[in-house]
Amino acid sequence: MNIHKCKLALEDKTKVVYTGVNGVPNSAMIVVDALTRQLLTRFNHWISRDKFDESDDLKLVGVYLYNVLLPDGSVIRQQFEGDYDLIKKTDDRLRLTLEFHKGAGELANYPWEFLYMPLRESTPDKKKREGFFLAGQKTELILTRFVPDVYPEFGEREKELRILVVFSNPRDKELPDIDTAETREAIATIQALKKKQSVLVRID
Numbered sequence: 433m434n435i436h437k438c439k440l441a442l443e444d445k446t447k448v449v450y451t452g453v454n455g456v457p458n459s460a461m462i463v464v465d466a467l468t469r470q471l472l473t474r475f476n477h478w479i480s481r482d483k484f485d486e487s488d489d490l491k492l493v494g495v496y497l498y499n500v501l502l503p504d505g506s507v508i509r510q511q512f513e514g515d516y517d518l519i520k521k522t523d524d525r526l527r528l529t530l531e532f533h534k535g536a537g538e539l540a541n542y543p544w545e546f547l548y549m550p551l552r553e554s555t556p557d558k559k560k561r562e563g564f565f566l567a568g569q570k571t572e573l574i575l576t577r578f579v580p581d582v583y584p585e586f587g588e589r590e591k592e593l594r595i596l597v598v599f600s601n602p603r604d605k606e607l608p609d610i611d612t613a614e615t616r617e618a619i620a621t622i623q624a625l626k627k628k629q630s631v632l633v634r635i636d
Contacts, residue, residue, distance in 0.1 A: 440530050442535075447460070448460055449508075453519075458508050460503050462500060462501070462539075472542050475543065495550045497546065498547055498550065528576070545575075
């Protein structure tokens with residue numbers, strides 16, 4: 433099994449560059465008007481307070497974000513979806529990295545973990561593709577976020593640091609077991625934070 437890499441890089445608030453598995457970059461303009469900015473800020477606010485957890489609502493947020501990052505009808509959208517369709521035919525994996533640079537600091541704060549590829553009625557192989565969340569819903573797609581030189585712009589009511597820890601327990605015995613001493617130590621460290629009044633920890 434091979435992992436093929438692609439990247440969506442936002443160098444500022446107006447431009448996104450997609451570099452596909454073939455290493456060829458293409459770009460598109462991002463348009464985030466005042467209303468879109470307001471809506472995404474409110475979505476983020478509701479999600480951060482666990483007041484926005486209905487599946488259909490989260491899908492709507494995810495499609496909204498997907499359209500911001502990969503504008504409908506753009507070359508980069510076609511390129512990314514083409515890369516995904518190509519990998520889906522194999523046993524390989526596609527790793528998509530979202531890279532936010534300093535000029536895109538505001539965009540880096542949006543809840544990109546809810547990115548949702550919408551339903552596609554027609555694909556090159558004439559097959560209908562159901563929509564899905566890019567983060568974790570499909571084993572053939574790995575979504576990561578990289579912020580090399582951005583300090584998030586926290587608002588007055590958004591200073592709480594939220595960390596998601598996912599513990600993988602694969603059923604496939606051929607995959608390596610990550611239930612190691614290092615993993616257990618990391619979880620114990622997070623649990624110990626509950627003793628501090630300034631830190632809120634919730635472990636599900």
